[in-house]
Amino acid sequence: MSKFAALLPPTFTRTIEAWLAEDIPSFDYGGFVVGDAPKTATLYCKSPGVLSGIPFFNEVFRQTGCSVTWDIEEGAEIVPQEGKVSVAKVHGPARRILLGERLALNILARCSGIASRARRLREVADRMAFLGVVAGTRKTTPGFRLVEKYGMMVGGADTHRMDLSTMVMLKDNHVWSTGSITKAVEAARGVAGFSIKIEVECQSIEEAFEAIDAGADVVMLDNFVPDDIRLAAVEVKTRGVAVGRQVLVEASGGITEETAHLYMLPGIDIISFGTMTQSVPHVDFSLKIDH
Structure with a gap:
């Protein structure tokens, strides 16, 4: 899904590991509440932009024991219709999906924002x-x-x-x-x-x-x-x-x-x-x- 993923150094996985450790330094109380029932979550895009950051998003969920399937390729322009558009699905135990949710979204949101501005400048x-x-x-x-x-x-x-x-x-x-x-x-x-x-x-x-x-x-x-x-x-x-x-x-x-x-x-x-x-x-x- 990403032609640029092969550029990333193997050490980037340790960076993701450190970010997860920062976000969950001790007990995961919310994870205890939802448990390990298998679930599927849908990733929605709710504002226009260029999708970027798939390898980082995937790695977050790989490390939390989940898998991701994508409906849109990296680098594509997304124009949400009727408020939002489905971009990907995350599969795994409920608590593990929520374990990586915020970190993965933070990465994707900023990476896509930068890609969007870069694309607009390139178009100019x-x-x-x-x-x-x-x-x-x-x-x-x-x-x-x-x-x-x-x-x-x-x-x-x-x-x-x-x-x-x-x-x-x-x-x-x-x-x-x-x-x-x-x-x-x-x-x-x-x-x-x-x-x-x-x-x-x-x-x-x-x-x-x-x-x-x-x-x-x-x-x-x-x-x-x-x-x-x-x-x-x-x-x-x-x-x-x-x-x-x-x-x-x-x-x-x-x-x-x-x-x-x-x-x-x-x-x-x-x-x-x-x-x-x-x-x-x-x-x-x-x-x-x-x-």
Whole structure:
């Protein structure tokens, strides 16, 4: 049911185990009330969105001793008719269904919310005939990053860097701490090796030129307004050609779903959105035992 499930590390099952332990640290009083009678529960979607997070949902119920059958494939757009639509069935003892209910719903709701925003941003890019990358950022929830990055991917967006070890991104604090963009890039290149890209956050075209001359692979034009970034992107590309390298240009900083189209310009290779994970409305799911 999920073409992206094979990407997940085997250790993600331990994360689910830890979340279950957090939610049920001692006695399960509600589970005692309902007992172990075999039941089937229906998963309903009650608001529009992109379904995402199936492997995590499945694993929650696998660990509680239940099974799940799905009626809708991951990545599909759900538009509830008459208030709700059936998405899946969970089978197992009543207390074990309720044991995993809230954790599974929390994961699915947020993951689907992120996938939905990613899909909308990707659709804006397609309407604008934008050939660049629509990406998330590392503005993720501690402990929940894998789920959030997974949602971006299901929605059709790029995950950007997964963590601090994936790519070198030199921001203003790095530059201030080392004294200059040039020194920061040189220090990074000394340890990063040939396989790791170096990106530099730049506040002006002068900083972008310094980053290119120092050997940066990606220049982030941060908090530029659309009219300024249109010109700056062309200048950055020209400077890259002049030094014999293809430099990627990323637009970032305060770009929202409403303003995204203004940044989908020639010369922009990547647009990153912190809003892909921040302040994202969740998709509304509920799980009801059939009766």
